[in-house]
Amino acid sequence: MKGKWLLMAVAAILCASMAYAVVAVEASKDKAEKTEKVQKADKPDKAEIRKRREAEFAEIDANKDGKVSKDEFVNYYIRRQKERYEQLFKSKDKDGDGALTVDEFAVFVPIKTDRPPRPERVKPAPTKAD
């Protein structure tokens, strides 16, 4: 009689753990599917990428001749860099007076004090190949 109860208890434990395993696997599948859906939603398709590239190209092509000259290319990226640095400057100019104090600048360009200064680089002696 005792053996029957023990057998039933073992069977119940096995059933419970199998059910738990099935639920865990299903939850894991759901999570993977949701992650995949989110990634697909965030990732633009090829047509969208092409559209963005053409829009950026049109922005760079200042004289609208359908080609990007070296000057147009350089001017575009300099302008973008300038805009980024202007935004950075603005974010560091805490009192908004159009200039950085030493304290505002110190936050902007922290100096690492935890490391010793870098030793001067010693150039290797020229070899016969040089």
Ligand SMILES: [Ca+2]
């Ligand atoms: Ca052009």
Ligand SMILES: [Ca+2]
């Ligand atoms: Ca300031």
